[in-house]
Amino acid sequence: MSKADSDRGEHKLSRASVGRFSLYLRHLERLHREGTATVSSSLLGEALAITDAQVRKDLAYLGNLGQPGIGYPTQELIEALRHRLGTDRTWKAVVVGAGNLARALLRYRGFERQGFHFVALFDSSPEKVGQIVEGLEVLPTAKMAEAMPALGAELGVLAVPADAAQEVADELTAAGIRGILNFAPTVLRLPTGVSLVAVDLAVQLEQLAFLVHLTQETGDTR
Amino acid sequence: MSKADSDRGEHKLSRASVGRFSLYLRHLERLHREGTATVSSSLLGEALAITDAQVRKDLAYLGNLGQPGIGYPTQELIEALRHRLGTDRTWKAVVVGAGNLARALLRYRGFERQGFHFVALFDSSPEKVGQIVEGLEVLPTAKMAEAMPALGAELGVLAVPADAAQEVADELTAAGIRGILNFAPTVLRLPTGVSLVAVDLAVQLEQLAFLVHLTQETGDTR
Numbered sequence: 546m547s548k549a550d551s552d553r554g555e556h557k558l559s560r561a562s563v564g565r566f567s568l569y570l571r572h573l574e575r576l577h578r579e580g581t582a583t584v585s586s587s588l589l590g591e592a593l594a595i596t597d598a599q600v601r602k603d604l605a606y607l608g609n610l611g612q613p614g615i616g617y618p619t620q621e622l623i624e625a626l627r628h629r630l631g632t633d634r635t636w637k638a639v640v641v642g643a644g645n646l647a648r649a650l651l652r653y654r655g656f657e658r659q660g661f662h663f664v665a666l667f668d669s670s671p672e673k674v675g676q677i678v679e680g681l682e683v684l685p686t687a688k689m690a691e692a693m694p695a696l697g698a699e700l701g702v703l704a705v706p707a708d709a710a711q712e713v714a715d716e717l718t719a720a721g722i723r724g725i726l727n728f729a730p731t732v733l734r735l736p737t738g739v740s741l742v743a744v745d746l747a748v749q750l751e752q753l754a755f756l757v758h759l760t761q762e763t764g765d766t767r
Numbered sequence: 768m769s770k771a772d773s774d775r776g777e778h779k780l781s782r783a784s785v786g787r788f789s790l791y792l793r794h795l796e797r798l799h800r801e802g803t804a805t806v807s808s809s810l811l812g813e814a815l816a817i818t819d820a821q822v823r824k825d826l827a828y829l830g831n832l833g834q835p836g837i838g839y840p841t842q843e844l845i846e847a848l849r850h851r852l853g854t855d856r857t858w859k860a861v862v863v864g865a866g867n868l869a870r871a872l873l874r875y876r877g878f879e880r881q882g883f884h885f886v887a888l889f890d891s892s893p894e895k896v897g898q899i900v901e902g903l904e905v906l907p908t909a910k911m912a913e914a915m916p917a918l919g920a921e922l923g924v925l926a927v928p929a930d931a932a933q934e935v936a937d938e939l940t941a942a943g944i945r946g947i948l949n950f951a952p953t954v955l956r957l958p959t960g961v962s963l964v965a966v967d968l969a970v971q972l973e974q975l976a977f978l979v980h981l982t983q984e985t986g987d988t989r
Contacts, residue, residue: 563977567970568954593954631980632973645871652867655952655969661976700975707877724979726972730877732790732815740978742971747877748789749966750948751854753922754883755785756962757946758853 562603563630568593569603570626577619585616632660637697639722641713642704643668643676643683646728650702651679664696669709686713693720700724707731784825785852790815791825792848799841807838854882859919861944863935864926865890865898865905868950872924873901886918891931908935915942922946929953 572592576584586600593600604611607625611617627633640647643666650656651663666678669686676683684692701717703710703725710729717725724740727733730748735741794814798806808822815822826833829847833839849855862869865888872878873885888900891908898905906914923939925932925947932951939947946962949955952970957963 563974564970566977567967567973570973571952571969572954594956630973630977632976636972636976636979638972645867645874649867649871650968653952653968656972659969659973661969661972699979700972702972723982724975726975730793732794734816738982740975740982742975742978744966744968744971745789746872746875746966747793747881747883748786749964750858750860750878750883750922750924751789751792751852751881752785753946753948753962753964754854754858755788755852756964757921760945760960760962 562606565593565595565599565603566626566630568595569600570623570630570632573619573623573626577623581619583616584619584622586611588616635660635662636700637662637664638700638702638726639663639665639667639689639693639696639698639717640702640704641667641686641689641717642706642709643670643673643678644704646704647702648678650704651681661700663702664698665692686716689716690720693722698722700726703727703729703733705729784828787815787817787821787825788848788852790817791822792845792852792854795841795845795848799845803841805838806841806844808833810838857882857884858922859884859886860922860924860948861885861887861889861911861915861918861920861939862924862926863889863908863911863939864928864931865892865895865900866926868926869924870900872926873903883922885924886920887914908938911938912942915944920944922948925949925951925955927951 569589572589573584586604587597590597590600604617604622607629610621610625624633638661640650640663647666651666656663663681666681666683667686667689668674668683673683674685699722701722703713705713707729710727710731711733714725714733714735718736718739722739725733725735727741727743728746730745733741791811794811795806808826809819812819812822826839826844829851832844832847846855860883862872862885869888873888878885885903888903888905889908889911890896890905895905896907921944923944925935927935929951932949932953933955936947936955936957940958940961944961947955947957949963949965950968952967955963
């Protein structure tokens with residue numbers, strides 16, 4: 546689906562494991578807030594629709610944290626996951642493209658809670674520049690390279706139309722961005738050392754249609 | 768990441784293959800529009816940053832379409848992919864939650880081109896009901912079950928806050944929806960026979976941070 550996907554074999558962890566780690570983290574944080582001190586792999590798996598065996602395999606990657614008959618200490622597991630995922634620190638991000646998607650992203654409170662801080666919003670449209678969107682002033686894309694050093698952002702979110710995406714990605718990369726989350730329905734070419742996660746919304750819907758299609762075709766009622 | 772992910776081993780095709788199929792389809796459609804009659808696995812792979820071997824393995828699943836020294840006939844490959852993905856037909860979908868994300872989704876032209884037709888938009892907020900969003904009148908969520916038979920929608924897109932997601936998913940399921948695309952950052956429980964694809968935006972950003980973190984940690988400059 547993305548460059549990162551095709552590279553998965555070269556990482557120690559698969560993209561799927563990383564996705565599950567995020568889910569574990571979110572669920573464990575909820576358990577911790579509710580005062581749960583320990584959790585078993587089977588309860589964690591049950592809550593997230595992941596097999597017990599898979600949970601134990603994933604968590605073994607974090608070290609020997611589980612104790613037979615007791616389970617995993619919730620808080621230690623949270624800390625180990627955050628450390629492993631690199632979210633025990635703050636990440637600054639910029640958003641390019643001040644449309645509805647950017648508004649939805651900036652409004653979503655979950656990001657701040659996970660340590661993601663949106664520090665700037667850029668757009669190339671003169672009508673949008675200067676507007677305030679969710680507390681951020683829209684800055685001209687042309688000023689991106691100039692503004693970036695002071696912003697200290699490492700991540701860039703691309704919420705621009707497909708035909709503008711590669712150009713903006715090149716500008717973000719030139720400005721020192723280390724990773725791009727791409728919502729534009731296009732394949733980006735990035736230099737080595739710059740990470741990419743692509744979220745193509747049409748692909749997600751297509752995959753859903755495929756799963757429904759497969760269920761109908763095979764009479765599979767899972 | 769989702770129920771579907773944890774079930775991947777039970778499908779004949781992995782979720783990753785299905786994701787790549789969508790990418791192949793998009794790229795082949797572009798080549799076809801440009802008048803390219805045949806394409807090689809290596810050119811296809813190069814354009815999408817997927818290895819030649821992986822492309823050949825994926826496309827073999829569609830039958831013996833490739834010809835040594837010539838490549839794959841573009842149009843036949845497009846038809847085979849559409850048939851396999853279930854997108855050689857129209858899919859009707861409803862959106863629940865008339866916020867910025869819904870606006871971004873409804874405005875995105877790519878869906879119609881891929882055969883997805885949004886037929887209704889629901890929201891539980893009395894202020895939003897009756898508004899026109901991208902040509903659709905916002906209908907009250909309470910009327911969903913009643914409205915659904917006439918709409919003939921099979922897919923539902925959940926763009927509501929996390930704490931409302933399970934309830935709305937239950938209502939969609941009761942109304943006969945066959946598949947749900949969930950944007951709410953929560954794990955949904957769905958009955959057997961209802962497919963799920965989850966897009967948790969915070970998880971995507973977390974995965975990007977993880978990839979950047981890993982690159983920094985290992986000095987891996989890929």
